Amino acid sequence: MGSLRLLFTNLTPGQNALIKRWKRGVYRTSQRGSEAPISDVRGPVVGTIATVQTFLTPAQVDQLVDDYLGGATVAKLALKYEVHRATVSRHLTDNGVARRSAGLHGWEAAEAVRLFRQGESLRGISRTIGASRDSVRKTLERVREIPALACRRTDEQPSSDVVTSR
Numbered sequence: 001m002g003s004l005r006l007l008f009t010n011l012t013p014g015q016n017a018l019i020k021r022w023k024r025g026v027y028r029t030s031q032r033g034s035e036a037p038i039s040d041v042r043g044p045v046v047g048t049i050a051t052v053q054t055f056l057t058p059a060q061v062d063q064l065v066d067d068y069l070g071g072a073t074v075a076k077l078a079l080k081y082e083v084h085r086a087t088v089s090r091h092l093t094d095n096g097v098a099r100r101s102a103g104l105h106g107w108e109a110a111e112a113v114r115l116f117r118q119g120e121s122l123r124g125i126s127r128t129i130g131a132s133r134d135s136v137r138k139t140l141e142r143v144r145e146i147p148a149l150a151c152r153r154t155d156e157q158p159s160s161d162v163v164t165s166r
Helices: 002-007 013-024 058-069 074-081 085-094 107-117 122-129 133-142
Strands: none
Touching: 058 074, 058 085, 074 085, 107 122, 107 133, 122 133
């Protein structure tokens, strides 16, 4: 592999990394464990599973649904029950729970509007509520407290007085 570098002078960074790894011997050693593969009369069957799956009991699924209806987010539930976010979403869908849209809802949205009307900045509101500035901004746009950003509107044409030449 080292002689290929002399033949090809314009290698991509990925190719350079491959050559360095080859020289270090990364590809000579096996990455699999030392245990013998499982086999039967047909040949090798299946190796060991790298990650153990977490299956929730019906009681845990009911508690997960109750937690979500109580206001917990999908991400927080995924951390609490040690499952993937998609698994949480699947359990909620299987139990007929309507998903909340992302952003501020209920008392958080009302508090954001109240603080904004008092003159608080978006950064200050986000720190008080514990949400991102983007969530606060989108909530205020949704309730029409602030106008949507012009660059996000698709129905407006750019202004003709903007100079585009250099």
